[in-house]
Amino acid sequence: MPSPSLExxxxxxxxxxxxxxxxxxxxxxxxxxxxxxxxxxxxxxLWNNVDPDEVASIEGFLRQPRVxxxxxxxxxxxxxxxxxxxxxxxIARLEEICATKRLTIITQNIDGYHARxxxxxxxxxxxxxxxxxxxxxxxFVAVWQQDAVEPFPCPDCGGPVxxxxxxxxxxxxxxxxxxxxxxxxxxxxxxxxxxxxxVQPAARLPLWARSSGATVVEVNPHPTPLSDAVDYSIRxxxxxxxxxxCARLDHV
Numbered sequence: 001m002p003s004p005s006l007e008x009x010x011x012x013x014x015x016x017x018x019x020x021x022x023x024x025x026x027x028x029x030x031x032x033x034x035x036x037x038x039x040x041x042x043x044x045x046l047w048n049n050v051d052p053d054e055v056a057s058i059e060g061f062l063r064q065p066r067v068x069x070x071x072x073x074x075x076x077x078x079x080x081x082x083x084x085x086x087x088x089x090x091i092a093r094l095e096e097i098c099a100t101k102r103l104t105i106i107t108q109n110i111d112g113y114h115a116r117x118x119x120x121x122x123x124x125x126x127x128x129x130x131x132x133x134x135x136x137x138x139x140f141v142a143v144w145q146q147d148a149v150e151p152f153p154c155p156d157c158g159g160p161v162x163x164x165x166x167x168x169x170x171x172x173x174x175x176x177x178x179x180x181x182x183x184x185x186x187x188x189x190x191x192x193x194x195x196x197x198x199v200q201p202a203a204r205l206p207l208w209a210r211s212s213g214a215t216v217v218e219v220n221p222h223p224t225p226l227s228d229a230v231d232y233s234i235r236x237x238x239x240x241x242x243x244x245x246c247a248r249l250d251h252v
Contacts (some may be wrong), residue, residue: 015215019188026107027195033085057168065151076129084117087238092118097249104183110165123180127165135160185212192218193238197226
């Protein structure tokens, strides 16, 4: 894949230098380079031969919690065995370089790789595979330890404990999404990385950012439904683009 053009990087570089608030909005395509399969990638094994309604929906969890727990535990093992890739590290480097600005990560990914790579301000709109909570939201929250291999009742209220992520059929966490919306409409530069823009309501964030005056930059090897609506649509991987951007910023 060719590197992004110097002309494109130069134009976006100017916007980043002038910005006070920057948002990076990431999706499953960013973590695919770490070996985490996307939902729509039929060539990968994790989603093959399973019914998402059975293994990753709220109805499935309430009906057969052990089935959902077992499948998500497989996903957790995969995430734990993999690591942030060069794209995550380049985005973390951008935060270091832009230390005088506010840089927010809004991610649809549940793997925690942005934080592991070094980003500090991360909004996980779909939750995280690394945490458990009470389904009744009584306040119980815990790190998902490797020995928690089956569902168990909440020690505080007796309700079912479940992974703290958004299952199919569930609404997003209102507080987290409200924070993501606020950061989006306040952004001066809004990067979209590795997302297909088919999952709502998160797919609206770049549109809200642009309508509020942000420069919106899509970084994706392939065109998406958003490509014609952004200021810059860069056919590149995250590592190539953000590494080039950081290299230029480092020489300011």
